[in-house]
Amino acid sequence: MKNKQNDLTALQSEQLINLSEYGLRYLGDIPIRDSKDIVKSRIGVGFETLDRQMFDPEKVYPHLAKLGAKFARVQTGWSRCETSKGVYDFTWLEEIVDQLIEVGVEPLFSLSFGNTLYCTDAEHESAVGYVPLYYGEEATQAWRNYLTALAETFKGRVRSWEVWNEPNISQFWYPKEPDPTAYAELVRISAKAVRSGHPSARIIGGAMSKLDSHFLEAILQCGIAKHIDAFSFHPYQLVPEDNMLNMHAVIRRLLDKYSDGKDIEIWQGENGCPSQTEGHNDDWLGLYDTDQVVQAKWVVRRILCDLKNDYDMALYFHAVDLMARPYRQSDGKERKPVMMGLVHGDSYEPKYSFEAMQRVCTLFDSDSHVEELYCQFLEPNPARPSLCGRMGGPMSASFTRKGVPLVALWLTEDPQQKRPAEEIDLVFWCDSNLKFDEPVLADIMTGRIYDVAPLLSPFVPGRKDVGLRCRIPLPDYPLILTDRSVFDEFGGMVDSQ
Structure with missing residues (x-):
């Protein structure tokens, strides 16, 4: 740990400025507020993959209590909740929800992925990406029943329910190719099922990988706007500010065009930056020289850019590195760990980005x-x-x-x-x-x-x-x-x- 700290100190010395050297007089430091002390905010973090037990949440709750983010996105894990047909065990999920609420963080549900009981050819026990619509009426009805039971259980504790994760790419839409019509149908039946058990639930659609404007317009033409209260997307990119205002304007225009006057929010629903250049799943980003300080810069710029451009939610992915178990997508193959966390996935100690995020959360809440x-x-x-x-x-x-x-x-x-x-x-x-x-x-x-x-x-x-x-x-x-x-x-x- 000492060597890691020495390395971080060297990176800070190389990349950060000392304003005293410009003739400015030091006055003090920015105070930090706990999550419970912040009443309202648009800032949240990812708490996904617990359906696959990719990290130990017990070691992360104390950090979330200090971070200041007010939301955490949680995947509900159908395969983990229903291991015998028609029998649900939400104990593990209730523990997560209750612990998040206890530390001052509002849980958001991501209703994502299939169930090996019904998607029998799934490559992994969590059935990542497997869509119940493609497995007949029994699987589709089982999905409806699961969502209704979920909604009845968490009514009063979970307000926001997002349908699926990145349905426009094959990594999370399987076994057929991404299909806007099929996704719009999944949103329709999912929204109806959730609201049958939780009438005031807020439904989020999209959860789209990057901005796929053709996919967005296609699902809107299929009538998705009637069923959702917010649209979310995941604009991963090396430079946080690239085209974010334009993307917001495009989404706003298309939502307004097809929503018949309904006011639909726009969420930046997932976005992150690794704290190392190699040895992780997200080298697809084209990274060439990142580290803890670069990640911290990226985090604060990303969140402030989202707030500047008036996104209704700004979620950073992820609270912690995902490395407790092999990371998998729809093909079931083992992938390298995801190292975008604000907290180290081995030691569960905060990274430098955690400190920077704390200051952003303190200063830029809804006041x-x-x-x-x-x-x-x-x-x-x-x-x-x-x-x-x-x-x-x-x-x-x-x-x-x-x-x-x-x-x-x-x-x-x-x-x-x-x-x-x-x-x-x-x-x-x-x-x-x-x-x-x-x-x-x-x-x-x-x-x-x-x-x-x-x-x-x-x-x-x-x-x-x-x-x-x-x-x-x-x-x-x-x-x-x-x-x-x-x-x-x-x-x-x-x-x-």
Whole structure:
């Protein structure tokens, strides 16, 4: 463990900036809130694969209590619940649900995968990806009965129910090729079965791998909008910000086109980044130089990007590495472990990404509202000082929290490039009704807060009312420009020195 910590310290030293070196005075650290202390949020984590017992949940609950995420996505495991036809044992699932609620996290159900009692050719005991519709009326009716029993058991404890996982790819839709018509039918019968036992259940459809707009439009043409309250998808990508606003706009347009006025939420339902380059299942992402610090940068950028683009849910996959048992998909073959966890899958110790996620969860719960504030990046032309050009890659995500601005600033370079921080001119105009008397700059990766006031100057000399300008370092992870008072809500800054 000591060697791991030494390695992490070296990575932090190489990839993170020290704002003291830019003349900023250290004030304290960002305070962290427990999950129970956060009333409402859009941020959640994956807690999937317990149908296959891929990790020990008992070792993860204490971490979830400290993380600050308010949702956990849990797969319900039909094969594990019904081992004799018509007989259900939900004990294992009830323990998970009750423990999550106990630590302040709301469970979300993913209704996914078949049952070897009915899908008799399944390659694995959990029948990953096997669709009951393809096994006749007995299997389809058994699926209905299972969902009704599940809904009756968890009514009052589980509000949200998502139908299947990634039905648009063969890894999770089997034994036939992905079929929008068949998936729409599965949603229809599943929604009806769940609501027969839990009338107020919120149904989520899609759970789509990436954004497959043709598949989405096809299932909407089949009438799926009548049965769902939210649409979810899994936009895995190396650079978190790539095309996320466009994807949200495309989904919103198609949902509105086919929903007949019904308001359907849009969820970023699964997304993650490994903490190592090799030796895991997700090398298909095209990774070339990732590590714990790169993962942590990716996590905070992903969540802030989702919130900026107004997704109704932002779920990070996964709470812990999946390595307790061999990982399998529909073909039943053993795969390498999944190493996207916020917690190490061997030691069950938090990774660096866990700490970074804690700070995001603390600051960006539902009391922090997306609100466009005037924020512009400028780079002076040394040859012609009167001219300015826009620098490639900078991004801002602005929020307000109880009358205080909360503005995240970062470079959108692929974090694996490990690009050094750039100095850039920032112009920021704070609305007159917002408190910005003691401006500070908080480093979301280190948690350290600095007094930024010495760097600020009026954009127009003598005219503070038209905005402030400062030259700041801009790394490939978020710095948070806000007022010192925002931390008073959480008991004030923490002194770590």
